[in-house]
Amino acid sequence: MPFEPVLMRHANVPNSTSIEVYQRAGGYAGAAKALKMTPDELVELVKKANLRGRGGAGFPAGMKWSFLPKDRTVTYLCVNADESEPPTFCNRITIETDPHMLLEGILIAGYATRTTVAYIYMRGEFTEQFHILQRAVDEAYAAGYFGRNILGSGYDLECYIHRGAGAYVCGEETGLIESLEGKRGWPRIKPPFPAVEGAFRKPTVVNNVETLACLPHILTRGLDWWLSVGTENSKGPKMYCVSGPVNRPGCYEAPLGVSVRELIYGDDFARGMRGGKKVKAVFPGGLSMGVIRGDLFPKNPSGAIDPKADYDELDCRLDFDDVRHYDLLGLGTAALVVIDEDTDIRDVLVNVARFYSHESCGQCTQCREGTAWMYKIAQRMRAGAGRVYDLDLLQEVTQNMGMMPGLSICGLPDGAAWPIRTLVYKFRREFEAHIARQAPDAVMSYARRINPAAYELPVLHGRAVIDEGGTFQTPVDLMSKRVTLGPAREVVAVVD
């Protein structure tokens, strides 16, 4: 059966932001159904649907809701509309084209979690979108979907929009909560997790816009439909953003598990590269999840199949599992940045490093300093003063920052480390070639550091640095030829 979009079904419908248009298309029927169930039944339904969070971490929504203490008297729902991950703009599209779908999702999640107040925390730059959403909230109040005794169920829910000032770290759930409370958006040390102690120190659920927007469809179309969409552990539809030099950049809905290749080349999606250029690299999950190449690369040894074989990285399927076989941290926001063959990989590195260095909130030393070091190294490499050693240094810095090694309060440095680590790992030869061309003296001094016996030799158009141990750095373009100098003196690294 062909896939029928649900999250973007109103994207091109005139006046789609109004409650009349939404209701005429069956809107708020899911909420009406939910209010006839008990909150516990709803939580069970969402658990069975295995609705995984669309905000980046992919945590199952139903399980998160069940962490709320049973004896709580107050619960808050924070709707994460900060949408600050680079190239990600699907929440914006939802708010611009179908705000009532989000509001219906808030009502359903609010009822399931016994929330009394929902706060929509909105990215500061979303000015027009704020007005669209505020109009929709007013309409929903007027129609009785917010306020007292909603649809005669006895359930009360207030809904407010809170505008942020535009900081990446305010998308992190505890940074968001601090900012909502009127403080500086500094993430909190966990535990306690928000489910136990969140906004105003009360039990709080934080969910992404798209996660909540899925709820009305689970209720109206049913569990069987939901489970029929997607892959084994990744159920339901997803909004994918595609940006970069493609023919049709935009936001597209597809079942979870669509491949990167389909999104770039498919007729229903981005329709190929502008000017027929080749894909050099893709960041498929927002920046933070890492990079894949536009061609063959050995699959991650943890990948299930043959670790020795090369895999076309564009075959990567965008669900919560397959991405891990391509050295990606996760699905992230499923927002693709496509990079073409004309782009200098050093520029990509500088842009990535600059973003995280600028956005680190500065509480944790290794994040504040580490992201700044990476940016400085990246700038040095772009300026032509890079050393091969810098590539190792970058790798080392990325291993020593983040929540995963237990060194930081929030996940921002993990998201900074992963794209830089994968860029250096997957494009190492290209970085080395730039270094070799641009800074022969730096290369020479590096070669001497690892082997004092290293010496220079004129080869073809310039010099080669020969290392007795067999490792080799070249400051010149050797025109892809191997130069053999005898058993112990072979040129092993060649620019291609």
Ligand SMILES: Cc1cc2nc3c(=O)[nH]c(=O)nc-3n(C[C@H](O)[C@H](O)[C@H](O)COP(=O)(O)O)c2cc1C
């Ligand atoms: C640095 C950082 C930035 C984040 N930015 C966002 C964001 O803009 N929007 C979002 O929904 N989640 C963001 N997250 C993830 C949230 O902390 C949280 O996991 C998410 O809002 C939970 O919603 P979900 O379970 O529905 O996905 C960010 C996390 C980190 C570490």
Ligand code: SF4
């Ligand atoms: S890890 Fe970085 S962004 Fe997160 S709290 Fe620490 S300094 Fe701030």
